Amino acid sequence: MRMGTRKLLDRSFTVGACFAVTLMTLFLLLVIVPIFGKGAGAYVFRGTVEYRRMMLGEFGRGDEARIRPEWEAVRQARRPIYEAMAAFERELPDLPAARRKELRPAFKVVREGLAALLGPEPGSALPVLPRKMYGQTRWEQAKEKAADILFEETWDYSGDESVKVLVPRQPLFEGTALAPVFPLLEKELEALMRPRLTFYPRFLTDRSVDAHFFGGIGPEVLGTVYLALGAMLVAVPLGIVAAIYFQEYAKEGPVLTFFRSCVNTLAGVPSVVFGLFGLAFFINTMRVSQGKSVLAGALTLALLVLPTVIRSSEEAIAAVPRAYKEGALALGAGQWRTILTVILPAALPGILTGIVISMGRAAGETAPIIFTAAVSVGQFVRLPEVLSQSTPALSWNLYNLCTEHEAVDEIRHVQYGMAATLVLIVLALNLTAILIRARVAKRLKG
């Protein structure tokens, strides 16, 4: 090949590779940045007085001596609103019928909006659901709710494309007792809600209140930890023993080739199939538990990551210099002793890397646990209950909260917080793997 052609090929390869790498990085950033940006909102946000009231009421947290006066001040600030509503209700029957017909549904919207924003009206019966006991706990959502009251959302179909138009509600109520409420909501919202920068690190460990309307993702995190650790507890000993067998004991031949290809095939099976298998085998056939349980989920995940553990352990063992083995054997060590004292310690970093990466995989898998372990709403599972209890888990509940929750829009921060937490856990595990690998390289250099 001529020099010019060769250089051209070289260069075009470089350009192509750079393009691919850049594209990958961009996509990664495109995914990671919003997840972490918005996910951080679950931990750090502007919390309203309703947040502090909710924390005190549901979790018994916060300084009551400070919250009480603040709450009193807020109630004072809100009083004109409720007074205006009461006055409006009194004058409503005396208005002309046409005006009444026009105002009544609008008033209903305003009243419901105010209940969502500020919580139940003073003097009304305490609602059953916690989500109705408190107003908006987060400032950005409070602003949205206030806007819902101030403006009516309509669509303008006159043009070629339909356009969303926000029509102020205030003019409709002009001249009635309710009219002063609108400027109050528009200008005094801070006094009504008292937003303050809030750190909520316990989002990670708190139980959720009323299907994730309030509280944290503790049960999900714990469930994920149980499932990942449980899977490792089963997969690691089995995987290492299998790897030792393949590398040190098994004789090359058709049987070994068959078993090897079985392991490799297992690695390529879609995870949803593992889920179905787990349900059919562990729950329906083996009856390890009455129904879904952490145990069944962990066993299924263990099967899923087993090929990875076996392969990485095999590679690590194969990478141990033969000379170590010969050295030990020449000193009179038996095969098992050689494996335990020389080969496994030398292979350990590689094996650990495989284990940590598998653990990240087990923590993130969704399909296998849908069938065998996960429930959408759940409490903390205590350790003795893992044998029989199902559990919520980050991966499955993330999907569940984004698609099947009754108020998907209200809990965006929980969804993002959950996604960010899951990504962080997996990233942290992978980072551990990288660190282990780096330490090995150092150790092998001496």
Place this chain on the structure above:
Amino acid sequence: MQETQAHVEAKAFSVYYGAHEAVRRVNLAIPSGQVTAIIGPSGCGKSTFLRAVNRMNDLIPGCRASGELVFDGKNVYGGDVDTAVLRRRIGMVFQKPNPFPKSIYDNVAYGPRLHGNPSKGELDTIVEESLVEAALWDEVKDRLAKNALGLSGGQAQRLCLARALAVKPEMLLMDEPTSALDPKATARIEELIVQLRGRYTIAIVTHNMQQAARVSDMTAFFYEGDLVEFDATKDLFTCPKEKQTEDYITGRFG
């Protein structure tokens, strides 16, 4: 010291790799307490023979032996031989230094820990004695806890020697122990071999004929699996009886 007493004796001993006969009906008596060098061109079966003595060839699939190889009055390939015991009594130093990725101390203590349950004090003594015997003590006594992989090639090889000596073997097999070392480190190992002579029976495979001439009492010349000549070193190098030996030591092939 009885010079005539054989420590290892091969009687019509053959080693096969599959169908290939790598060592062919060799009769050879390695005298006790002396240094016996085994020389010959690459692929002549000298390493195979050496590794047969402590049955390291067992690791190679398809490798088998016939005839007799007697160590201390007993056939090494007899049915009732415990290879672990055999290998404890016959130490080995390999071509490439192969310290374990452990501390210097743990490397030397590996063998003693394997074959008994020595106390910390006993172990300390064994480690020191072995390192002194391998002429490494002064260089490493301050860093016994350091990883052995940090040692230089020559030091690592002496550590391997100390590791082999720590289990108190009767015999040492050396498989080209200096081929991976520089001349200075080689000289130190050779000095050591001379010092260890008498205390241990030593069999050394080497490519380096000067080395064989310098350190050994007896020399065996292997060629294509056959033992061509076996004689006192000074005789073999000065007046070889066989034409092939003469050709080899004069450098006509190799």
